[in-house]
Amino acid sequence: MSQYNHIISLIQTNYLQEAENELFLAIKQSPLEAQLWVMLGETLLLQQQAGAAKRVFDRAWLLDPQAKWVNHIYKAMEKIPQGNPRPDVEDLLYVPKVTVTAAILSHNEAADIAKCIIALQGAVDEILLVDSSTDETRSLAMQFPKVKVVPILWEDNFGAARNIGLQHVQTDWVIWIDADEVLIPEDVNAIREAASVFNQSEIIPALHVWHLNRINGTVQHDFSQVRMFPAQRGLRYFGRIHEQIATEKGIYQLDTYRRAVKIRLDHHGYEPAVLQSKGKLERNLRLLKLMIEEEPENPGHWLFYGRESLGLGLEDQALESLIEAERLGLQTPLFGRMPEIYRFLIQIVLQRKNYSEAEAFCHKALGHSPDFPDAHYLLAQVRMRQADELLQLAETSIKQSLTSLPNYRGSVSADYHIGEWKAATSLGELAMRSGKLAKAKQIFTQFKEKPGATEILSAKLNVIETERQRLNQAEQQPKN
DSSP states (O other), rough: OOOGHHHHHHTTTTTTHHHHHHHHHHHHOTTHHHHHHHHHHHHHHHTOHHHHHHHHHHHHHOOOOOOOOOOOHHHHHTTTTTOSHHHHHHHHHHOOOOOOOEEEEEOOTTTTTTHHHHTTTTTEEEEEEOOSSSSHHHHHTTTTTTEEEEEOOOSSSOOOOOOHHTTTTOOEEEEEOOOOOOOOOOOOOHHHHHHHHHOOOOEEEEEEEEEEETTEEEEEEOOEEEEEEEEEETTTTEEESSEEEBBTTTTSSSSSSEEEEEEEEETTTSSHHHHHHHTTHHHHHHHHHHHHOOOOOHHHHHOOOOOHHHHOOOHHHHHHHHHHHHHHTOOTOOOOOOHHHHHHHHHHHHTOOOHHHHHHHHHHHHHHHHTTHHHHHHHHHHHHHHHHHHHHHHHHHHHHHHHHGOOOOOOSOTTHHHHIIIIIHHHHHHHHHHOOOOHHHHHHHTTSSSSSTTTHHHHHHHHHHHHHHHHHHHHHHHOO
């Protein structure tokens, strides 16, 4: 952001027209830089031009789907006048239109295919069904406009099946949609817009979509899958399962430009009941085993084999596979999923209460990716459990000091305050650290008058009273 400090300074000092002029020039040079669009949107909002600002913020969000400003800004725009039309902003937003095919790889998806295709109407120029079904999937799909069917013979290879489909794509771009996914209605225009925006990229773009995975009543957001790319620039799929897109050089290269975009797909295929009914994990494990036999040095195969093993409860097999994935991944410079390997390893050893090993994996993850939020969070979980264990050990030691005291006959005199008040008040401290303030207060009050204890325990009682007042005030504050 340092290269834009001058523009930021102009906005902060209310030189809005000058900032706008600078931003127009900067965006023309770097149209894929989401932050420039955000700054232009802010400048337009400050000039009471919410209509033009919304168009600009829409582009910014398309380019940065994980942006944190979205809810705040869109809510603020509701209170600001629309302003006059801005044809110059529209000219800045303009990109030449390109054509897009939505390709769907399907096998016996009669229950979902109609919903999937209906959601794509108006979003793409053609829908290509690459189909190996034995049920009504094909006939149901053919009832909709723009649908073209490519029948295939299923040969236990998702990558090969998709590559057959790519041979039939005649548009500029392709986006792959699974039959159990539904495009969010608000993103119908986003598919063509994203393709047009990235179409002029010198490096071949490979765009990650935004999955809203519905699992056990929750929604998990995932940006890991490349689904959209130019159809005529030499990209193909590699892998029988969890297939990856790449050029002929292979998947661990720097010849594609990977970026997440705001194309949201509502997906229910990871629901446990769906996974179980279709036997997906067992199928995936079988195909991954074949891939490991064919390509034993690929860390991605071992990662996915470990992940699917974990999903089936094969914890030892998962751990062994993930350790191998770590070894190979560290030897593969452009392998990008080391944080995921460490996350699974941490979760396994944490479940086994091997906290020192979990902590070591956390530090490895942070050494590889210092800004990986999951590693920071899991390290906190490890330390809290270590703290719980230490507190339990402390309680055991305190009780042991009490049981040892009556029988002690050593030459070094014991501290008899341990029996009179120190051990009991130490248990009060443990209660206090565990949030059991009432119990701690009861203990401290009981022993406060003991010789040598008054000053120490009075201070602790003051701390408890302060905390009690703070909690009462917090409860009395109005809730939003």
